[in-house]
Amino acid sequence: MQDGPGGQRRPSTEPKAVLRAELGRARRATDPRQRAADRAAVGRHVLAWVAERTGPDAVVCGYLPLPTEPLDPAALDRLAGTGVTVLVPRVRPDAPLDWCRYPCPTAAGPFGIREPLGPALGTDAVRTADAVLVPALAVDRSGTRLGRGGGHYDRTLAGLAGLAGLAGTGRRPVLLSPVFDGELADHLPAEPHDVPVDLVVTPLGGVRPARR
Ligand SMILES: Nc1nc2c(c(=O)[nH]1)N(C=O)[C@@H](CNc1ccc(C(=O)N[C@@H](CCC(=O)O)C(=O)O)cc1)CN2
Numbered sequence: 001m002q003d004g005p006g007g008q009r010r011p012s013t014e015p016k017a018v019l020r021a022e023l024g025r026a027r028r029a030t031d032p033r034q035r036a037a038d039r040a041a042v043g044r045h046v047l048a049w050v051a052e053r054t055g056p057d058a059v060v061c062g063y064l065p066l067p068t069e070p071l072d073p074a075a076l077d078r079l080a081g082t083g084v085t086v087l088v089p090r091v092r093p094d095a096p097l098d099w100c101r102y103p104c105p106t107a108a109g110p111f112g113i114r115e116p117l118g119p120a121l122g123t124d125a126v127r128t129a130d131a132v133l134v135p136a137l138a139v140d141r142s143g144t145r146l147g148r149g150g151g152h153y154d155r156t157l158a159g160l161a162g163l164a165g166l167a168g169t170g171r172r173p174v175l176l177s178p179v180f181d182g183e184l185a186d187h188l189p190a191e192p193h194d195v196p197v198d199l200v201v202t203p204l205g206g207v208r209p210a211r212r
């Protein structure tokens with residue numbers, strides 16, 4: 001939102017902001033039973049992928065999903081129950097995300113998301129991850145993601161980009177974005193700071209390469 005003449009709030013007409021508003025409306029308009037089935041399907045796909053591709057010693061960065069987001073929170077519990085180390089983000093203003101080990105107590109946080117209250121592991125904890133679930137409102141054919149616009153994940157993923165090819169293992173976490181099937185876009189506005197995701201997870205399509 002921007003301040004309009006006279007100081008009243010009016011919606012931004014910036015292309016990304018318009019897209020976010022449209023995608024948000026579509027999510028809220030989805031039939032709750034369909035949404036629940038979709039969220040459960042995405043959770044199952046994530047669990048199966050982790051079991052197949054990384055195994056029980058894995059570290060997975062997830063997030064505490066909003067009720068309209070395409071990920072069943074129970075999937076995080078099941079993942080943690082398999083022995084996988086699950087981390088969830090804590091927002092810090094104008095900084096990369098901090099991380100807490102899940103499950104942990106949570107409290108109502110900004111933007112309607114639950115805020116984890118466990119000990120803060122620091123922003124570098126994401127570097128230990130084998131996979132990072134990156135929330136998105138849509139993902140396009142080049143893997144460009146449309147997020148909520150806070151830049152929280154952009155700042156977090158920017159630190160990881162430099163990990164590829166580093167001395168040692170040279171590995172960086174695999175980036176997966178859960179989205180609803182209708183949120184695979186042909187083209188989204190991309191900026192230089194946008195880090196593309198590797199994989200998308202949808203209820204019907206399962207886990208697939210983001211580049212199509
Ligand atoms: N579940 C979740 N956790 C996350 C993110 C996210 O997108 N999803 N974030 C990604 O960066 C960060 C928090 N940033 C956010 C920024 C804005 C809004 C937001 O606009 N919320 C709407 C409600 C949307 C809805 O109900 O669907 C609002 O407050 O009106 C949410 C999270 C870190 N944690």
Ligand SMILES: Nc1ncnc2c1ncn2[C@@H]1O[C@H](COP(=O)(O)OP(=O)(O)OP(=O)(O)O)[C@@H](O)[C@H]1O
Nearest residue numbers: 016145146147148149150151152153154155158193
């Ligand atoms: N690496 C970075 N360092 C500092 N600021 C950044 C970085 N990446 C993005 N930003 C800032 O974050 C703001 C939001 O960027 P953008 O619109 O791409 O968000 P988003 O990807 O939708 O959000 P999110 O990353 O939270 O999911 C922009 O003002 C941008 O300048």
